[in-house]
Amino acid sequence: MNAMYFGTVGELKSIRASGNFEKFLVDCFVSEFGKPSEALVNSWLNSTGYMLDLMSDPEFDALPAILELQIPIGAERLDLVLLGGTKSKPKALIIELKQWSSVKQVPGQQLLVVPREGRAQHPSEQALNYRGKMMMFSSLGEAYEWRAIAVAHNLGMKYQPVAESAEFTDFTREARLFYTEERKELREYLFSELLPCDLGAAELQSFTKGGFAHTGFFFDFFRRHAKDIRNNIQKALYDKGMGLTQVQRLIVEDILEKVASGEEACFLVEGRPGTGKTLLAAQLLLKTIGANKSSVMSFRNNRLMAILRKCFNNAGPGAANALLFSSVPMNQTGLADDKYYHDNQFDFVVCDEAQRFSAKNIEVIMKRAPVTVFFHDENQLLNPPEQGDTATFEKVAAQVGKNLIRLNLGSPVRCRGGKVYQDWVDSFVEHSQARAPKMNNYRLEVFSSINDMISELRILAMKHRVALVACFTESKGKKGSVDDPDNLRIGHPLSSGLDIYKNSGLNIPWLMDPQKDYTPYWLGGESNNLDRIASIYGCQGFESDYVEVVWGRDFIRRGDTWKVGHPDIITDNIDKLQVYVRSNGDKALIYFQNRYRIFLTRGMLGTFIFCEDPETSEYLETAIIRGK
Numbered sequence: 001m002n003a004m005y006f007g008t009v010g011e012l013k014s015i016r017a018s019g020n021f022e023k024f025l026v027d028c029f030v031s032e033f034g035k036p037s038e039a040l041v042n043s044w045l046n047s048t049g050y051m052l053d054l055m056s057d058p059e060f061d062a063l064p065a066i067l068e069l070q071i072p073i074g075a076e077r078l079d080l081v082l083l084g085g086t087k088s089k090p091k092a093l094i095i096e097l098k099q100w101s102s103v104k105q106v107p108g109q110q111l112l113v114v115p116r117e118g119r120a121q122h123p124s125e126q127a128l129n130y131r132g133k134m135m136m137f138s139s140l141g142e143a144y145e146w147r148a149i150a151v152a153h154n155l156g157m158k159y160q161p162v163a164e165s166a167e168f169t170d171f172t173r174e175a176r177l178f179y180t181e182e183r184k185e186l187r188e189y190l191f192s193e194l195l196p197c198d199l200g201a202a203e204l205q206s207f208t209k210g211g212f213a214h215t216g217f218f219f220d221f222f223r224r225h226a227k228d229i230r231n232n233i234q235k236a237l238y239d240k241g242m243g244l245t246q247v248q249r250l251i252v253e254d255i256l257e258k259v260a261s262g263e264e265a266c267f268l269v270e271g272r273p274g275t276g277k278t279l280l281a282a283q284l285l286l287k288t289i290g291a292n293k294s295s296v297m298s299f300r301n302n303r304l305m306a307i308l309r310k311c312f313n314n315a316g317p318g319a320a321n322a323l324l325f326s327s328v329p330m331n332q333t334g335l336a337d338d339k340y341y342h343d344n345q346f347d348f349v350v351c352d353e354a355q356r357f358s359a360k361n362i363e364v365i366m367k368r369a370p371v372t373v374f375f376h377d378e379n380q381l382l383n384p385p386e387q388g389d390t391a392t393f394e395k396v397a398a399q400v401g402k403n404l405i406r407l408n409l410g411s412p413v414r415c416r417g418g419k420v421y422q423d424w425v426d427s428f429v430e431h432s433q434a435r436a437p438k439m440n441n442y443r444l445e446v447f448s449s450i451n452d453m454i455s456e457l458r459i460l461a462m463k464h465r466v467a468l469v470a471c472f473t474e475s476k477g478k479k480g481s482v483d484d485p486d487n488l489r490i491g492h493p494l495s496s497g498l499d500i501y502k503n504s505g506l507n508i509p510w511l512m513d514p515q516k517d518y519t520p521y522w523l524g525g526e527s528n529n530l531d532r533i534a535s536i537y538g539c540q541g542f543e544s545d546y547v548e549v550v551w552g553r554d555f556i557r558r559g560d561t562w563k564v565g566h567p568d569i570i571t572d573n574i575d576k577l578q579v580y581v582r583s584n585g586d587k588a589l590i591y592f593q594n595r596y597r598i599f600l601t602r603g604m605l606g607t608f609i610f611c612e613d614p615e616t617s618e619y620l621e622t623a624i625i626r627g628k
Contacts, residue, residue, distance in 0.1 A: 004029045004068035006208045009082075010061030013052055021045070029068065033077075047097035050153040051080060054187055063197055064204040071130065071321075072138045072212040078130055083207065084194025085145065090203060092144040093193055094134070096127040096175075098152040103159050109520055110167050119516040122163070123150035124171035125317065131175070132318015140207060141215035147193055148175040157181050174317075214294045222289040222322070225315040232311035233282050235523070247410045248280055252287070254407070259288055259348050259371045266366055266402040267373040268393050271409035272422055273601035274543065277375040278304070280409070281352045284373060285322060293347035298324045298335040298365065300356045303538040306514035307523050326351065326361055335368065336361035345369060353540065355381050355388035362388065362396045372402075379426070380594055382536065383575035384584075415543075415604055417442035425600045428623065429562070429593045436624045443546070443606030446624045448617070450490065450550075450610045451504055454530055457548055457608065464545035467527035468508065469534050469599055471592075472572030473552035473565070474498055474612075477510040477535075487512065489533050490550065496569050498553075500612060508533050536595045537574070539602055547603035551611040555592040557619040564588050565613070 005012070005028050015024050025044050029036045048067065055063075064083040071078065078094055085091035104113040111119045127148035135141045155163070157179045164172045178186045222229075251269060258265040271277040281297055288295040299305065302325070309320035325334040332339035335349070336357065346369040351357070354374035357365075366372050378389040390406070397404035411419040420437050421444075427434060436444055447453035457466045470489060474496040478484040485495055490508035492501045511517040511532050520526045521534060522542045533550065553565040554572075564570075567581045581588045600607055609624065611617035 002032075002070040002072075002210075003066050003208050004032055004077075006064070006066045006069075006204055008061060009052070009055055009063045009065050010058075012048075012065060013056075013061070016049065016052055021049075025067070033068070033070075043097070043099060046099055047151075047153065048080065051095070051097070051151070054183055055190065057187075059195060060190070063194055064199055064207070066204075066208060069208070071133050072210060076130070076133075081207075082190070082194055083144075083199050083203065084197040086196075086198050087203065090144050090199060091194060092134070092140075092146050092207070093190075094127055094130050094146070094148040096123045096130070096148070096150040098123050098150065099154050100152050101154045103155065103162055105162050105165060105167070109524060111516065111520075112163070119513075121515070122168050122171050123152060124148075124168065124175040124177050126150070127175040128171060128317035129313060129320070130318070132313075132316060133321045134318075136215055136218035136221060136318055137212055137321045138210045138215070139213040140210040141213070141217055149189070150175055150177045151186065152177060153180055155179050218322075219289060219292055221316055221319060222286060225319070226286040226290055228315040229286060229312055229319070230282065232314045233279065233308065235311075245276075245410075248276060251407050251409070252280065252284060254405075255284060255371070255373055256287060256291075259293060260291065262370060264370045264402065265372075265405055266397055267371075267405050267407060268390065269373060269375045269407045269409060270390070271375060271377055272411075273377070273380070273598060274415040274422070274604075275409040275411070277377070277409065278308075278352050281350045281373070281375050282308070284348075284350050288348045289322070295348040295350070296322055296324050296335065296346060297350050297352065298326045299352040299354075300326045301353055301537060301540060303514045303518045304353070304540060304542075307519050307542070310519050310523055326357055326365070336364045338364060347371070349373070351375065353380070354393075356383075356386045357388045358385055359387045359392050359396055362393060363400060366396065366400050366402050380540070380598060382591055382594060383577050384580045384588075384591075385575045415442075415601055417444070422601065425597055429597050429600070431562070434623070443608070444624055445606070446609045446611065446617070446620045448610075448621075450501070450506065453548055453608050453610050454506070457530055457546060460546050461528040461530065464605065465525070465528060466530065466546045466548070467521075467534060467539070467542075467544040467602070468530060468532070468548050468550065469536070469539045469602060470550035471552045471554050471570075471595055471599075472535050472574075473554045473569050474571065475510070476571035476573075477512050479512040483509075496571075498569070498612065507531075510535065511538055514538075535572075536598060540598060543602050543604050545603065545605040546608065547599070547606075548608045548610065549596075549599045549602075551596070551609050551613070551616065551620070553613045553616075555596055555616075556613045557616040562589065562593065564592055 015021055066081040069078040069081050079097040080095040082093045100114050106113055106119055112122055114120045127150045131146050131148035135146050163177055255267055285295055285297045309323055312319040326336040327334035348371050349365055349369040350373040352375050354376040355378050376388050394404055417439055421442055424437050460466055474494045475489055476486050478486045487509040489510050490501055491506050508531060511521055511534050518538045554570050556563050556565050564581055564585050567578055570578050570581055611620055
């Protein structure tokens with residue numbers, strides 16, 4: 001039924017009064033979603049209990065209530081939904097419940113700091129996002145009049161200046177935040193918004209069975225805000241509003257022609273780093289939606305997903321659900337998962353970073369729409385399970401009877417080094433001992449001192465966007481605890497024992513959380529602080545003017561050959577890469593070549609390198625101009 005519970009407020013009150021409330025809720029959740037965490041159970045007892053106490057008046061008893069409603073798209077659930085109004089004008093109120101007792105503001109960001117949770121999204125923003133998703137992506141979206149509020153029942157009004165400061169007024173204006181002292185105001189709000197109510201069991205059953213659909217709200221919204229979304233994405237990807245090249249324009253028109261005709265086709269668009277694959281994918285999504293086509297964009301990278309979703313939601317809460325994960329192993333709700341359910345076939349699906357898909361992912365997505373587009377670069381394969389090379393696409397297309405049309409985006413358009421630099425990078429990370437080409441318009445330098453390199457970046461940061469990147473080596477990172485020793489990447493002591501930073505005075509941890517760390521880093525300009533470092537998974541698709549690459553001991557030069565470093569210092573075990581290195585070191589080499597190929601093409605105006613392995617550093621200095 002896509003929800004933990006659906007019934008009436010009166011029924012919930014009776015169950016609570018019986019003394020079996022906790023067991024009842026847990027049993028309901030287990031039957032639908034699996035075993036809940038202790039924290040989740042406590043939140044039900046406290047937050048739901050608070051709402052039932054507040055609605056003690058008998059007038060509320062007939063209101064239909066739904067707990068933990070699964071949104072039709074993605075894995076998110078709504079805390080509480082109350083239905084009201086009449087059959088001719090039904091209403092749905094989304095309530096985001098919080099047990100927070102205090103909050104602080106993150107300076108310059110639309111985030112709050114909550115004890116034991118760290119940085120968190122504003123609850124009113126969450127409520128609005130949910131409302132937008134239900135309006136635009138639920139088959140019930142146009143049937144109900146939607147409202148959204150947030151209830152922080154332990155939060156005193158002394159925190160109102162923080163929770164309703166200028167950064168959050170756009171959220172709280174649309175989705176009011178109620179504090180612990182506002183019980184009377186909240187009760188009156190529920191009365192005015194939901195009563196009288198004549199909805200019954202039929203409407204409740206229908207509501208919980210609502211599936212995914214593109215609604216009229218969806219198409220209207222994207223037609224009105226397509227320009228804003230494009231601008232947000234261009235800013236996030238930092239390409240400064242660059243228009244389409246002739247090659248890109250022709251590719252867009254060829255694809256749109258197929259979509260308009262209704263003819264089945266599968267496009268495989270190859271592009272090297274910096275050729276605008278993500279921008280082009282977003283452009284196609286917006287253009288097809290503007291033509292009233294049921295369209296979605298899919299990819300695997302959760303860091304890229306978090307930032308692009310923020311770009312979409314900046315134009316309007318909920319818009320981000322036009323972006324879908326390709327695969328979600330935990331609950332199989334990704335577009336490329338067999339268990340993903342959609343009432344009707346899409347008209348158009350576009351996928352970015354498709355080299356990271358499995359053959360099964362590719363097969364499933366090819367069947368999702370008459371026209372599918374896969375942007376890929378097989379030289380950006382990162383881990384063993386990834387199978388998105390050209391041969392696999394050709395094989396799968398033949399198996400499912402699709403006409404595979406191969407296109408190429410040509411030379412890089414963002415990196416000022418251009419084709420000459422990209423060709424050298426490809427050759428350099430694979431086998432060549434060739435020296436770097438002379439480039440008057442691109443800075444490529446190796447530094448023997450990381451302090452000197454960071455000092456140079458600090459000067460450049462006054463006028464440019466800069467960033468730090470590295471492979472997952474030396475320390476494994478720990479999400480949710482920025483000060484944990486395992487999060488330190490540049491500094492002393494490193495968990496691996498590497499001591500080259502002992503006297504550097506530096507303390508630079510990993511970025512770990514896609515929402516709380518990567519979005520401010522690339523979208524909010526925090527990369528210029530040079531106090532956090534992005535991994536390979538968090539820099540794909542994003543460029544800065546100048547990028548500092550910390551060249552780790554995972555990809556090393558020995559004699560005239562590249563080697564994979566010792567497995568003990570390779571802490572990246574996403575998709576069991578570390579295990580693969582131990583069993584297939586020679587085959588693993590290609591994944592590290594691809595990683596450094598990506599790193600060396602993130603800087604649009606220049607790339608600086610500091611190498612942690614002495615022998616590799618010496619080799620790099622002979623091939624690349626040494627920084628002063």
